Amino acid sequence: MTSKQEFIEKLRNSSLRPTKQRINICEVLFNRDKTFHFTINDLFNLIKDKTGENVSLATVYNTVHAFLKKGYLKEIPINSNQTYFDTNVTDHHHFFDVKEEKLIDIKNEDVGPIEIQKSIPGKKIKSVEVLVKLED
Amino acid sequence: MTSKQEFIEKLRNSSLRPTKQRINICEVLFNRDKTFHFTINDLFNLIKDKTGENVSLATVYNTVHAFLKKGYLKEIPINSNQTYFDTNVTDHHHFFDVKEEKLIDIKNEDVGPIEIQKSIPGKKIKSVEVLVKLED
DNA sequence: CTTTAATATTATAATTATTCTAATCTCTTT
DNA sequence: AAAGAGATTAGAATAATTATAATATTAAAG
Numbered sequence: 001m002t003s004k005q006e007f008i009e010k011l012r013n014s015s016l017r018p019t020k021q022r023i024n025i026c027e028v029l030f031n032r033d034k035t036f037h038f039t040i041n042d043l044f045n046l047i048k049d050k051t052g053e054n055v056s057l058a059t060v061y062n063t064v065h066a067f068l069k070k071g072y073l074k075e076i077p078i079n080s081n082q083t084y085f086d087t088n089v090t091d092h093h094h095f096f097d098v099k100e101e102k103l104i105d106i107k108n109e110d111v112g113p114i115e116i117q118k119s120i121p122g123k124k125i126k127s128v129e130v131l132v133k134l135e136d
Numbered sequence: 137m138t139s140k141q142e143f144i145e146k147l148r149n150s151s152l153r154p155t156k157q158r159i160n161i162c163e164v165l166f167n168r169d170k171t172f173h174f175t176i177n178d179l180f181n182l183i184k185d186k187t188g189e190n191v192s193l194a195t196v197y198n199t200v201h202a203f204l205k206k207g208y209l210k211e212i213p214i215n216s217n218q219t220y221f222d223t224n225v226t227d228h229h230h231f232f233d234v235k236e237e238k239l240i241d242i243k244n245e246d247v248g249p250i251e252i253q254k255s256i257p258g259k260k261i262k263s264v265e266v267l268v269k270l271e272d
Numbered sequence: 273c274t275t276t277a278a279t280a281t282t283a284t285a286a287t288t289a290t291t292c293t294a295a296t297c298t299c300t301t302t
Numbered sequence: 303a304a305a306g307a308g309a310t311t312a313g314a315a316t317a318a319t320t321a322t323a324a325t326a327t328t329a330a331a332g
Contacts, residue, residue, distance in 0.1 A: 017298055017309060040289080055275065056312040063310095075215045077267050081319070082289075083215060095256060106254055115248035116268055120231060120240065123270040130266050131213050132252055134259040153280060163331055177319080193282040197319065199281095217290070218318075 002031050014070045023052045028075070032114050035088035037076070037103040040064060043085075076103060077129055093130040106132065139169050150206045160187045161199050165209075171224035173212070173239040178199060212239060213265055229266040242268065 007026040011018040011105050014089060028046045038046075044060045047053070064085060067073045076084040078096055084096075095104040100132065114128050146234040147154040165172065173257045174182075180196045183189070200221060201208045212220040214232055220239060229247050231240040251263050 019309070019310065020299080049139050058291080058312050058314095059310080061298090062312095066310095072198070074180075077213045077215050079211045079213050079219060095247060095259075097256070097259065098262065104256065106252065110252065112253070112256040114250060114252035114266060116242065116246065116266075117248070118242055118246040119232075120233070120270060123231075123233065123272060126234065126269040126271040128268050130250060130252075130264060133262040134256060135262040136259060148292070155281065155326075193318090194283050194320080195281080196286095198283095202281095 016066055016070070017086075018051070019026065021055045021059050022063055024053055024055055027051060029067075032087075035086060035105055039080075039082040040083055041082060047075055056092055061129050078103070078131060091127075093132070095132045095134050097134045099136060106130070150208075152202055152206070156189070157191045157195050158199055160189055160191055161196065163187060165223055166204075168223075171222060171241055173220055173222050175218040175220055176227070177218060204210060214261075215265060227263075229268070231268045231270050233270045242266070 004023055004027070007023050007030070008018040010026070011022055016022065024047055025043070028043060028050050040057070040060055043064065044055070044057050047055050048117070054127045064073060068075060068085070071089055072087075074086045076086050076094060078084055078094070080101065086103075086105075088105060090108070092108050093106040095106060096102070097104070111130055114130065116125065116128065140163070143159050143166070144154040146162070147158055147174045151240045152158065161179070164179060164186050173192055176196055179200065180191070180193050181193050183196070186218060196227055202260055205223055206220070206230070208223075212222050214220055214229055214230070216237070222239075222241075224241055224253060225242050229242040229244070231242060232238070232260065233240070250266065252264065
């Protein structure tokens, strides 16, 4: 259980103002044991449910993007009508269950080393992400 | 140079009616040497430019989705506000130049074998796709 | 060959996802 | 405490995608 005070510090330390909207969003996102995969809409609904307070959808977008930039969230490359995010910001990969539209983490250790034998002049590799689509 | 007649046959053979809208879309998509990465909007604009005819945006969506289902196009898993597609339907991977928002194919041979040492009961692997993000 | 009926396709209209910006809040400086 | 500077919020606007009524295509019958 992380306290509200810790979220306030976390926000201040990354020069994000600790507004009540952001603290509510932190409660929903980071007050959990397991990694959490979500869309903006999932998060929006959970905020209402869990905190009883209303945060506008635009603010959820703003905050998620601010957290992304600070490295508190990761965007998951997947084709869906909605963008998926992950609270697990370590280097890892994903299964995507196409039928159930569900994401599952794959630890980096569970994927053999990936060798890219091609390079683009003037560019360097920022990240390598694997998406494994699952069917029945 | 592929002829209009060939597109008509291709469409008929996959039980898609060869409407003039679809033929125009085929001209833009498949009348080229190199693989082509595009968004629905790119395609919509190219149709107007290249054929001089107007096809509604909704029809572009419909047709791209029909072609996807028939296996004539591939959807590229990437996080962008718009969905990207590829005329290269062989098994391959992508670089994504984050700054320029540009996709580059990586041939399957240029990526070492990818071993997934985790499995999900009752599910089998449908595809494995690698996205390599590039920065300067 | 037409005509007709069944079905597929198109494109407008509706919906959903995301971003823009004026009003508001937070924080620093005094 | 008050004010100014800048950050944040949320309503309004825009952009992306989908649903459906109107239209077009095709196969079958005459």
